Amino acid sequence: MNKATEYAIEVENLTKSYGDLLAVNDISFTVGKGEVFALLGPNGAGxxxxxxxxxxxxxxTSGKVTLLxxxxxxxxxxxxxxxxxxxxGFTxxxxxxxxxxxxxYSRLYHCRNTDIDGLIGLVNLTDKRDEQYKNLSGGLKQRLGIAISLVNDPEVVFLDEPTTGLDPRARHEVWQVLQGLKKAGKTVLLTTHYMEEAELLADMVAIISRGKIIAMGSPVELIHNNADTQILTLQSADEKVFEIVRRIGFEPVHTNHNNIRIRVEHTEDVQQILSAIKDAGSFYRGLDVRKPNLEEVFLKLTGEALRDGYVEGGEAE
Amino acid sequence: MNLRVVFANLYVKLLSVYREKTTMFFTLAFPIILILVFGTIFMSQDNMNFHLCVQDLDQSKSSKESVEALELNGKFKITRVDPAVDTAQYVRDTKVNLVLVIPKGLEKSLLRRKFFNDFTASATVTYVYDPSSSSVSTKMDILNGVLAGINQEMSRIPPFLKPVSKSILIRKYRFIEYFIPGIIAMSVMTLSLFGAVNMNTELRQKGIIRKLSTTPITRTEWILSDILYQFTIAVVSTTLMLLVSYAVFDVNLHINAWLPAFISLDVFAFVGIGMILTRFTKEAQSAAAAANAISFPMMFLSGSFFPIELMPGFLQKIAKTLPLYYVNEGLRAAMVFEDTMAALRAAAIIGAFAAVVFILGIIATKWEEGQ
Known part of the structure; x- marks a missing residue:
């Protein structure tokens, strides 16, 4: 039953349907031992x-899944x-x-020598060790959930949206714990709709949309292969800037705070845009040129945002 | 089966309820409140006397002696109504349900019968009553009995049929002593049914069951810990009920091995029903509503509060199909009548029922998300 394999997880042609609804549509992937693998996609992607x-x-419903x-x-x-x-939604x-x-939980796993205090320390809950669950904040609850998932010193850890619903600070605290798992060499299968989370933690990312994997690779590979443009953001630009940029052949997009976002292929394009604005006597308060991230990769591949409220050029949170 | 896992679950459940002070208080206090309220009502019924209004229109020595005789009978507390008062209006105004009217000429008729052997001489006493009152018929029955006794005595012929009471019990029991086993049966039913339904739907809704399904705990270990938890709560509740009953009402009940036996059968039967309900209801609220729909009719029809002989025939037949009826019967047989055979019969019936519903409950309990 337990064949030796270099993969911790092997998924072949996995399909899951609920009546007419196809939740997972013929997906295949492998997760290597010691690898952090992220399934990145919006809510309802599967x-x-x-x-x-x-x-x-x-x-x-069909397909084959092999674990260890x-x-x-x-x-x-x-x-x-x-x-x-x-x-x-762990509780x-x-x-x-x-x-x-x-x-x-340690007793449920028949463990007799679990280092409970060590686990509490690992997730930075030492000060809260005698606090009842109901009194913990969202971030602390998730950290307890992660500690629970480690009580049996597992070979593979599954973390399903570990930071959803947390404020940015709590999210970063959970990420620190997850980086500790990565250093400890655990195989981790993570699901998230936060591209920063996938970029920061994952060795491999599978982008999933409507039950299908539409791209897979390391975060760097995915960005390199799917987003060969750069993003120019003009901050607090006046009303004419949008029209000027459009007139010289680019496709500007209004984002929040009167920012304008323009996808450019070459550094020369940035110079051309800035010159055109200067010549027209218009102004902007600041600018930013950056490489695209997984959010843009997802947008390019699917034509939809990863999260509700996401707008090109920034988060609407 | 790993007992360490079973006891870990039991410990967490007991610790949770122990720390939920308000829930624990009301869980344990509810049956005690019932015992105190109904016990007080039944205790006063054991020494019950009715309020009787009497209007003496004759105002003679004989009529006054008759009213005093009624008072001495012990069943009535007499209020004398002025002869000038309109009794029908009096009943309406004062909300009493009956006025006994002694007619004018009572003494005269009595003397004619006594001294002149005139058997045509009689007196008609009138009951002016409010038929909407539920207790008026009982009051009239007692009065009829008293009047029959007077007529019998005046006839000077010794009665042919003489009733003698002989209780089947060695000692006289009070109604409270019949009532306590019924309340124990009913309380264990509600604790087990609502305990199983509430806890499992809440844990399922919160996703704790889903988390547990990714651990080595098996469905059997979970259910066994649930049963042990419900049994522990039932034993604590029953002990408190008995302590209060002994302390407040000085009851005399037989505590023997049948008591834990019927408690555990009660727990198995209703945790089993709870597990079935949990499987077929999605939300905690609908599960609680379904549990109410089952427990309330059972509570009132199965003889927990009052003997089923007071109910119409068809309801008595329905009562005998209810599992709680057999827990009531069994506990009363064991704790009041000391009738081992009757307890055994009841235990066999409720045991068979518990086995069937508990197995169905195990089958119905959904551990993995499955399909």
Whole structure:
């Protein structure tokens, strides 16, 4: 049952349907041991369904999923001892403290020597060890969820949207914990709709949309292969700038705070735009030229934003 | 099956409810409040006397003695109504449900019968009553009995049929002692049914069940811990109910092995029903509504509060199809009548029911998200 393999996870032609709804549509990918693999996509893309099939919560409609060399539909009992899961929207028992919760989960895994205090320290919850779950903030709850997913010292960790709903500070604190996992050499399958999260943490990213993987590779590869342009942003530009840029053959886009965003292919294009604005006597308060990120890659590949509220050139949050 | 896992679950559940002070208080206090309220009502019923208004139109020595005799009977607390008062209006105005009117000429008729053996001489007492009152018929029945006794005595012929009461019980039991086993059965039912439904739908809605399904805990270990949890709560609740009953009402009940046996059968049966409901209801609110729909009719029809003999025939037949009826019967047989055979019969029926619904509950419990 447990064949030796270089891959922690192998997914072949996986499909999951609910009646007429095709949630996951014939996807295939592999995750190497010790690799952090991110499934990046908007809500409803099929990320969670895919992860829940791999971590044995759901059963596939068709296709084959092998985890640590074992078929997930046949060896659930053996698999659950070797994986750790942070499900989407994780919650725990309200009145149970951080320490008691970790002790409880450790017993469920039949572990007798779990270093509970070490785990609490790993996720920076030492000050909150005797706090009940209901009194923890969103970020602290997620960090507890990550600690729970590590109580059995798993070989593969599944983190389904670990930072969704957290404020930026709490998100960065969770990222620090996840970077610790990466350094510790854990295989991690992460789902997210935050491109910064995928770029920062993942060795490999699969972009998923409407149940299909539409691109896969390292973040650098994905950006290089799919977004060969640069982004020029003119900040607080006056009303004429938009028309001037359009007139010389570019496609400007209004973003928030009167900013204008222009996709350019060469550095010379930037000079041409700036000269045209100067010649026309118009002005802008500042400018920024940067390489595109996974958000733009996703936009280019699918024509839709990763998150509600995202607008080209910046976040609407 | 790993008992360490079962006890880890049991510990977390008990710790949660222990720290949820308000929930725990009301969970344990509700049956005690019922016992205190109904116990007080039934205790006063054991020594009940009715309020009776009497209008004496005769105002003679004999009529006055008759009213005093009614008072001495012990069943009535007499209020004398002025002879000039319109009794029908009096009933309406004062909200009393009955006025007994002693006619003018009572003493005269009595003397004619006594001294002249004139058996045509009689007196007609009138009940002026409000038929909308629920207790008036009982009051009239008692009065009829009293009047029959007087007539019998005046006839000077010894009665042919003489009733003698003989209780099937060695000692006289009070109604509260019949009531307590019913309340224990009913409380364990509601604790188990609502406990199973509320806890499992809440944990499912919160996603904790989904998280647990990614750990090695099995469905059997989870259900077993649930049963142990409900049983522990039921034992704590029953102990408190009995302590209050002994302390406040000085009850005399037989506490034996049947009590934990019926509690566990009660728990198994209603946790089983709870598990089935949890499977077929998506939201915690609809699950609680379904549990209410099952528990409320059962509470009132199965004889927890009052004997089913007071109900119409068809309702008695329905009562005998309800599982709680057999828990009530079994607990009363064990705790009041000391009737082992009756307890055994009830245990066999509720045991068979519990086994069926519990197995169905296990089958219905959905652990993985599945399909």
């Amino acid at each position: 990320k969670t369904t895919t992860v829940e099939i791999i971590d044995t919560i759901r059963t596939p 060399g074992m078929d997930v539909t046949k060896y659930k009992h053996d698999i659950v001892h070797r994986i750790g899961v942070l499900p989407q 725990s028992f309200d009145r149970i403290t951080v320490r008691e919760t970790l002790q409880y």
